[in-house]
Amino acid sequence: MGLFAEVFTNLFSLRMLITSLLGTFIGIVLGAIPGMNGGIGIAVMLPFTYAMDPAQGLLFLGGMYLGSSYGGSISGILINVPGTAESACTAIEGYPMTRRGEGRKALYYSIVASGFGSIVGLVVLVLFAPALASLSVKFGPPEMLLLAICGLTIVGSLTGKNIVKGLIAAAFGLFLAMIGVDDATGKMRFIFGQRALRGGIDLIPAVIGLFAIAEMVKQAMKQLGSKGEENEIDLKKTSLLSVVKDTFTKHLGNILSSSAIGTFIGILPGTGGAIASFLAYGSAKGRDKEGTFGNGNPDGIIAPESANNAAVGGSLVPMLALGIPGSSTSAIMFGALTIHGLIPGHSLFVENGDIVYTFLYGMFLVCLFMILIGIFGIPLFSPIVKVKIKYIIPVVIMCSLIGAYSVNNSMNDVVVAVILGLVGVLFAKLEVPTTPVVLGLILGDLIESNYVRTATIVQAADVNFFFYVFTRPLCIVIFLLTVYLIWANIRVLHKSKRVQQESRIEQDVQEE
């Protein structure tokens, strides 16, 4: 009990409370600003934590991590500009709700789901970290290869009526992932003599370009076309209680399974919240019975938001238990630990239990702060939908360019963001969805590098590729999951087509 008494007195000191509150607040704000995100914030703030004691510094960074995972949904829902790749799916369902006047409701769903997901991820982290960490390393190159391919099946869920256009977009994303240094050989590919492309296409400038810049340009073009008239967007009052009630009755299965998906994906090294939210969204859509996804279905907010926040706790599992960060953001937190001379791993729990447990229990406090800031913040930031778009456009563009710059402190990324912004506009004109591009970009590297590794290992072992892959139980499980997801997607596609046809017939009947 001595340790816990120490942990709790430590945790509830004013210093700790202020640090975690501040971290969470900054995280939410950074997540919500298009172009900014938690990873950038954590990298920028990292040097400040060197002066703090380890647990305090970790909680500050942890607050930013958790907060930004939620914050990205705010701008996605309200102005259709997902602040992070993780909230790309949230915007697909959230923005239509805002247009219907249900912006507040969408935001409540988002914070409730984010809060619940966070708690699930953290509970798993606290209770099962060592056991799950040893499971996570069972995922070797062949498993990661199949998992990434499985992730690609989500394309179907991200696409409207025209699956071919979705596939084109995903293929474009996969192509973008090939630009730059080939990891396996160290050679350059597809840089067309442009030094700016040597670094390849980073995810953040791509998200900024395809979502933020493209959306703002589209809005500007719409404005010019409509000669300054704006469609007034309504902002209906919603009760938080009814949303909470709905979430845990109607959407209970969804929030539970999405949180589980998020935690699990987070645990796997080299993945992260974005893949978690895509997979959760895809599987939620696969269970959709009415074919209403894409038009503002709350399930499509709950799934990605609970998943990406659950992934936070998940990604800390291998980091703390094994010293292997599960995501790029937790990699920075790993750095924050090592700077204090602490090497994450089993001995950290034994030798520095006070630090680890202060951090772990502190994360629940962070989660509470996030929920409170989220709930009380909604009336404050939801009126942004009433702000004239001509005032929003320059602000978003400016934040986007700064955000793109700050990824690597490099103008190259700014240029990439602007060019992809134009690509995004072009895609919109051709009615090609842009979300699959991001999916392709995220998964392209995972697929390729793990394919090369698997192939190398197979060659060394001198066995057949398929024999090697399909004699591994986890591979078979993932393969079956992939088949199921494809089947579910086809089913949903048929259903939504039928729903559309029926509604068209109804319309025709009414018109007659």
Next chain:
Amino acid sequence: MKKRILSALVLMLFAASLFAQGAGESAVADDYPSKDIQCIVIAAAGGGTDAMARAVTGPLEKQLGKSIVVINNGSAGGLVATGDIADADPDGYTLGVFSNTDVAGFAYSDKSNGIDVNNYTYIAALNTTGNIIIAKKGSEIKDMDSLIAYAKANPGKLTLGLPSATQKMDHELVNKTLGIDTTAVVYSGGNKVFADLLGGHIEAAILSAKFIKQAKENGMSVIGIMLSDRLSTFPDVPTFKEQGYDINNPAMRMLVGPKGIPQNVVDKLVAELEKGYQGDMTANISAIGECPVLLTGEKLQEFLKSDFAMREAFLSK
């Protein structure tokens, strides 16, 4: 109307490129430093290279009385930032931190990288470390002898994880010196290699010395370090050399700048580093588990000359 938006975007691109070219006036070297210095670190914040850079720049900025702004750019494994350092004005106000293995890897593995080792002023080497070979837990490989025996019994079947394509030289050195045939599995980052080693998907790996503690904690065998002397931070890890295989492949992180920094600026920085290594810097570097070594002037140039020659011979085949 649409044209207007397009032209605005083109202007934006143009402004962006101007920004990138932003020329700094060269200051008089005598009163160096008269303004803040930027230090380009070729790795993301939070990693080992970043920690190393900050361990030195922290005390250095206090000594110089001007801020040193650390700029992290880990794009393409540091390749982009390595190029940026060469392109900066050689006035001493843009410095950088990378290691001999980074710059030689970029320069010699692919000419289209546009990196040339002669485009830099090498001010000082800050620390030294080396790569180790670790075998997975439960492997037949426990030490040098069993490593060689296993590899000889299974030619081409021993999988060795590498943190990046740049380490292919270490792999070739091991194959050649030990007279064995192993298969390299290339990753992007030491953490991923370590994860797959933990999962038993690869038999062994070449990793940086910073993984020694984690490796031992997880029951893995550390075969040896590829240096001519043991590291003071890990005195119980034997070298390859003392086990009869002469591989000396040190990785030294260095404070560098673009080619042509005035000698008096270099001298000033070296003098301050020498002062710093008497106190804070050494303490900071030791605190992050690295082995502080300050190598400057003639000694550094000599080391680099032979080191780059060795790497060129291996990598530009």
